[in-house]
Amino acid sequence: MNELQLELKNQLEKYRLQKIEPYMEHDDENEHFRMDIFQELGSLGFCGMTLPEEFGGMGLNYQDFSVALTEIAKSSVAYAVTISVSAMVQAILNEFGSNQQKENFLPSLTSGHEIGAFCLSESAAGSDAASLQMTAKKVDGGYILNGSKIWITSGGIAKTYIVMARTGGEGAKGVSAFILRDGTPGFTYGKKEKKMGWKVSPTRELLFHNCFVAEENLLLSEGEGFKVAMAALDKGRFTIGAIAVGCAERALDEAISYSLTRRQFNQAIFDFQGLQFMMADMATEIECSRLLVMQAAKDYDRKSPNAKLACMAKLKATDTAMKVTADAVQILGGVGYTSEYPVERFMRDAKVLQIVEGTNQIQRVVIARNLKKEYTKH
Ligand code: CAA
Numbered sequence: 001m002n003e004l005q006l007e008l009k010n011q012l013e014k015y016r017l018q019k020i021e022p023y024m025e026h027d028d029e030n031e032h033f034r035m036d037i038f039q040e041l042g043s044l045g046f047c048g049m050t051l052p053e054e055f056g057g058m059g060l061n062y063q064d065f066s067v068a069l070t071e072i073a074k075s076s077v078a079y080a081v082t083i084s085v086s087a088m089v090q091a092i093l094n095e096f097g098s099n100q101q102k103e104n105f106l107p108s109l110t111s112g113h114e115i116g117a118f119c120l121s122e123s124a125a126g127s128d129a130a131s132l133q134m135t136a137k138k139v140d141g142g143y144i145l146n147g148s149k150i151w152i153t154s155g156g157i158a159k160t161y162i163v164m165a166r167t168g169g170e171g172a173k174g175v176s177a178f179i180l181r182d183g184t185p186g187f188t189y190g191k192k193e194k195k196m197g198w199k200v201s202p203t204r205e206l207l208f209h210n211c212f213v214a215e216e217n218l219l220l221s222e223g224e225g226f227k228v229a230m231a232a233l234d235k236g237r238f239t240i241g242a243i244a245v246g247c248a249e250r251a252l253d254e255a256i257s258y259s260l261t262r263r264q265f266n267q268a269i270f271d272f273q274g275l276q277f278m279m280a281d282m283a284t285e286i287e288c289s290r291l292l293v294m295q296a297a298k299d300y301d302r303k304s305p306n307a308k309l310a311c312m313a314k315l316k317a318t319d320t321a322m323k324v325t326a327d328a329v330q331i332l333g334g335v336g337y338t339s340e341y342p343v344e345r346f347m348r349d350a351k352v353l354q355i356v357e358g359t360n361q362i363q364r365v366v367i368a369r370n371l372k373k374e375y376t377k378h
Contacts, residue, residue: 004060005067012068015044016075024076024200028345031199033157038082042112046072047083051090055102056110062235062297066242070290073246074253077349078200080246081356082115084239085153088232089116089162092177096219096228105160105179117158118236119149119180119206120229126151127362129164130172130226134208136165142215143167143178145208148190153356155204156189158182163206164229167222177225179217186211197348230307236357237310238296241317244353245290248321251328251346252282258332258341275331282324289317308370311363318353319360325350 001009020037027034041047049065051057065087073080090109093102108114125132134147145165152161161180168174180187190205219228256279259270269275296313299306325347329336336343354360 001067005064008064008068009071011044012046012071013074015041016072020072020075020079024342024345025339028199029339031202033078033082033200033202035157037079038115039112041072041079041083047086047112048090048106048110050087051094051106051110055094055106057090061301062239063294063301066239066293066297069239069242070246070249070293073243074250076200077243077247077346077353078198080243081198081240082154082201084236084243085118086116086158087239088118088236089160091235092118092162092219092228092232093179095231096177096224097179098216100216101179101219109160114159115154115157116160116162117152117154118229118232119152119161119163121149121151122147123150127359129229130175131170132164132166132175134163134165136167136176136178136213138167139212143213143218145178145180145186145211145213147208149206149208150190151193152204152206153201155206156192156202161187161206162219162228162232163208164225165208167225172226173223175225175229176222177219177228178213179219180211180213184211184213196351197345198352199348231305233357234305234307234310235300237314237363238293238300240353240357241289241293241296241310241313244314244317244321244350245286245293247346247350247353248282248286248289248317248324251321251325251343251350252279252286254341254343254346255279255282255328255331258335269331278327278331282327285320285324289313289320292316308367311358311366314357315360315363315367318350321350321353322347 045058048057049060053059069080093106109116120129122132136143136145159182163178163180164175166174167176186209188207190207193203260268262269292313296309328343329347335341
């Protein structure tokens, strides 16, 4: 970690312990998202870290951003995810938006005044994203959207939505990407999901009924929406990995602290070799995950994004978070299963990390496709 990253980490550690941690148990139970926390993180610069300063960002790189997400996730996976998905929306606008689109939509997102949401999944199009059915029919001056989106992170609390809809025939080439604002006539919210974890972060269905979106809100041109979505996921996937590292680190932290003080059979349970080996493996897997995440981020920062490595980082880090959080509950024993300690919350939050932004099976599909390409190139 360089000096700047250490400074960011320390600043965020102080902030999360004072301002996020005290609310987490209550807010998890009550499924309560605090906009003031998000906006305060925004005013400190953490909601637009990787965007250029001219659009209100901090002009930092994805390695710095990964360090920040890991730190926030140590108190709240939910706020880290809200920031990471909103950053994906910003990256899309910055990379593919026109100057006008950037000026119109970026500053309120980079400042953390508003949240962005990424809308690809539908009830019949999850892993097979290119089969999405929502339609965008060309009319004078714009498009009419009809259909629905499901499992949308920050649905209802976000103000700017990147929505993928079909303007052409079947498959990836028929998909276009649009910028939608909360409050657009014909755009409403459906059911809010009751979830196992990520309870502070709302996940909601979006409904579009004859919703008019102006032509100037189309990103790039018709048929380029799938590439926009995939390119965004290339970054989103390793940032989910960074969050998973924080989630796992916190669980290990709790397991070590507890096992050093909990005594059974006249010794700290940490001193049983069976538990030591578990914690040594947990720490090793976390470091492997962090290195993969940072390498994927570094490749992106060097302008040579590597989809295979991004998928590997997401796969390794989120599987690690699941294993480490479950092991932490095991080490804490009975109390680990109660909300007296936060490990059960981190275990619930870890599960969906293996599912969002492409299930870990899809990560393996992309990794394998890339391997085949490399081996059959010549
Ligand atoms: N960058 C740019 N373009 C890409 C790309 C990438 N990383 N990956 C694929 N493409 C392009 C391809 O080149 C191809 O274009 P051409 O034909 O012009 O070459 C086009 O996109 C179609 O690609 P594929 O043939 O590979 O498409 P596919 O239908 O086989 O699907 C898939 C590929 C990887 C399985 C994809 O469907 C996928 O990623 N599925 C998982 C969906 C997903 O991740 N959903 C996450 C929802 S969002 C979320 O969870 C966020 C949240 O709220 C927390």
